[in-house]
Amino acid sequence: MAIVLVCFFIYRKGKFALGMVLNLGIGVILCFIIKNIVRRPRPPLSEMIVLERGYSFPSAHTVNNVILYGFAIYLIYKNMKNKKLRNFLCVILALIPVLIGISRIYLRVHYPSDVLAGVAIGISFVIIFVNIIYPEIIKNDKINNNK
Secondary structure, eight states: EEEEHHHHHTTHHHHHHHHHHHHHHHHHHHHHHHHHOOOOOSOOOOOOOOOSSSSSOOHHHHHHHHHHHHHHHHHHHHHHHOOHHHHHHHHHHHHHHHHHHHHHHHHTTTOOHHHHHHHHHHHHHHHHHHIHHHHHHHHHHHHHHHO
């Protein structure tokens, strides 16, 4: 993630880096708020393959990775000209949060409903972000570059 942000700044794509930081930052806060409202306990410790603490619903790993890779997919899809490479990267990036979600269930630190909710929350957030928040970042970037 840090490497991606540095690359965006080096190539004068600060609006991409700012979008990524805001996207993930707001998503982390949103997930934290939902976890503390719902307060669903994790599966029993005796069933966990690895030890996790905190609340179970939604899966923060899933939410955060759907948000991160979902926004990356959006940026790639909107900005990459090579269709074959663009589609390949989008498929690969879409698989990562799916595999992470499956791993959370496999490790028995989340119920399947936690992961499914994480996917739904992450996708919903990305849709809202790219349609409401990110256009404002781009608009403000254009205003600042014209000064």
